[in-house]
Amino acid sequence: MTINIVGLGYIGLPTALMFAKSGLKIVGSDYNTNLVKSLTEGKLTFEEKGLEKLFQEAISNGIEFTTDYQKTHTYIVAVPTPYIKNSKKLDPKYVISAVNSILDVCEKGAALIIESTISPGTIDKYIRPEIEKRDYVIGEDIHLLHAPERIIPGNMIYELEHNSRTIGADSLEIGEKVKGLYANFCKAEIIVTDIRSAEMSKVVENTYRDINIAFANELAKICRTDNMDVYEIIKTANMHPRVNILQPGPGVGGHCISVDPWFLVGDYPDLTNLILTARKINDSMPRHVLGRIRDIMREHGIKDISKVGLYGLAYKENVDDTRESPTLQLLERMDEHLAFGVKIYDPFVKTRIVDHQFMNFEDFLNEIEILVIMVGHDHIKNNMELIKDKLILDTKNICVFDGAYKL
Numbered sequence: 057m058t059i060n061i062v063g064l065g066y067i068g069l070p071t072a073l074m075f076a077k078s079g080l081k082i083v084g085s086d087y088n089t090n091l092v093k094s095l096t097e098g099k100l101t102f103e104e105k106g107l108e109k110l111f112q113e114a115i116s117n118g119i120e121f122t123t124d125y126q127k128t129h130t131y132i133v134a135v136p137t138p139y140i141k142n143s144k145k146l147d148p149k150y151v152i153s154a155v156n157s158i159l160d161v162c163e164k165g166a167a168l169i170i171e172s173t174i175s176p177g178t179i180d181k182y183i184r185p186e187i188e189k190r191d192y193v194i195g196e197d198i199h200l201l202h203a204p205e206r207i208i209p210g211n212m213i214y215e216l217e218h219n220s221r222t223i224g225a226d227s228l229e230i231g232e233k234v235k236g237l238y239a240n241f242c243k244a245e246i247i248v249t250d251i252r253s254a255e256m257s258k259v260v261e262n263t264y265r266d267i268n269i270a271f272a273n274e275l276a277k278i279c280r281t282d283n284m285d286v287y288e289i290i291k292t293a294n295m296h297p298r299v300n301i302l303q304p305g306p307g308v309g310g311h312c313i314s315v316d317p318w319f320l321v322g323d324y325p326d327l328t329n330l331i332l333t334a335r336k337i338n339d340s341m342p343r344h345v346l347g348r349i350r351d352i353m354r355e356h357g358i359k360d361i362s363k364v365g366l367y368g369l370a371y372k373e374n375v376d377d378t379r380e381s382p383t384l385q386l387l388e389r390m391d392e393h394l395a396f397g398v399k400i401y402d403p404f405v406k407t408r409i410v411d412h413q414f415m416n417f418e419d420f421l422n423e424i425e426i427l428v429i430m431v432g433h434d435h436i437k438n439n440m441e442l443i444k445d446k447l448i449l450d451t452k453n454i455c456v457f458d459g460a461y462k463l
């Protein structure tokens with residue numbers, strides 16, 4: 057039996073490799089010809105701990121990559137699900153397009169598993185109609201499932217194996233079958249539920265994270281106005297046995313936490329006060345960082361913004377994923393204020409994606425007076441000696457010496 061994984065990005069590729077490692081026959085499809093060419097030539101398309109080894113194992117087990125869709129019995133769809141900027145609702149166009157390409161070739165009775173994160177009701181609203189348009193009977197000609205993913209970039213391989221999972225299905229029988237499939241590599245508990253509950257629980261998980269981060273960020277702002285140490289206060293409050301406040305930061309990025317809560321805001325605008333407020337607080341953090349940079353420049357009589365360097369372009373530590381990253385959000389804000397010329401460096405981002413981006417850490421440091429730590433990569437933690445003569449704005453609270461400015 058061949059499993060066709062459609063969409064070979066941050067989620068689809070590691071998933072395909074895990075299935076292949078477990079001995080199943082896997083074909084990975086992506087319409088990006090460069091990406092498929094690269095994978096076929098044995099070159100990975102992004103960096104991730106343990107991915108190279110897994111890739112080699114999958115290649116030995118005969119995994120194939122192609123731009124075509126396979127005629128088979130099982131499909132896993134891991135294509136992007138962005139939100140529409142104005143309405144904040146999910147944009148289902150990639151999922152709809154992938155599902156139609158699959159419907160063009162699939163065998164009768166095929167299982168179509170959507171792994172992409174989707175807002176509650178997406179399968180009913182957008183996917184079932186595509187299938188019914190073709191006069192297929194759902195539950196006979198096609199089985200629909202939703203198996204959302206929880207893994208975190210930077211620890212994906214471990215989490216694919218050890219995170220619990222949810223399978224949403226129309227029938228328990230097919231849900232159990234697909235559970236058996238994932239159990240080929242997933243050692244944790246796999247829960248079978250209905251599709252809508254699976255859709256909702258995934259979005260709720262990321263929304264929960266967003267709200268909790270927003271609370272820490274709001275505390276950081278409150279403490280800043282009255283010169284209190286937010287980290288000390290959070291540390292002390294967390295001694296309470298039932299309190300667990302997260303750490304503040306320069307904003308929330310990535311393809312999940314900063315995106316998924318918008319699905320609920322878009323679909324339930326009258327009911328999402330807390331969720332919307334949390335989103336706004338987290339989106340305001342790059343502006344807060346900009347204010348802090350301005351404070352430090354004023355205090356030290358620095359007028360030239362090109363003396364400021366932002367460390368980190370990725371949205372989190374030790375990954376190269378820059379989607380929706382706080383640094384990109386901050387640069388956008390700076391552009392709006394005509395503050396051009398700030399320097400940027402990220403050891404993980406090896407192609408030039410913004411102006412004034414440096415490829416060498418020492419060259420970057422030589423050009424700046426103020427260093428803004430936007431991402432706590434291990435690289436900077438291991439190079440504290442090199443930065444201690446700079447004025448530092450440490451938005452991640454990782455500096456080991458005194459004197460760094462904080463959020």
Ligand SMILES: NC(=O)c1ccc[n+]([C@@H]2O[C@H](COP(=O)([O-])OP(=O)(O)OC[C@H]3O[C@@H](n4cnc5c(N)ncnc54)[C@H](O)[C@@H]3O)[C@@H](O)[C@H]2O)c1
Binds near residue numbers: 087135
């Ligand atoms: N990245 C994460 O950390 C993460 C975590 C959990 C869930 N998710 C969810 O997983 C889904 C995929 O995210 P990602 O980060 O892997 O995205 P990605 O952009 O890295 O990869 C998606 C891939 O799908 C391909 N694609 C798009 N439409 C296609 C089509 N019709 N046919 C074939 N290929 C197609 C693209 O070329 C791309 O390579 C999203 O819904 C996301 O919200 C992501």
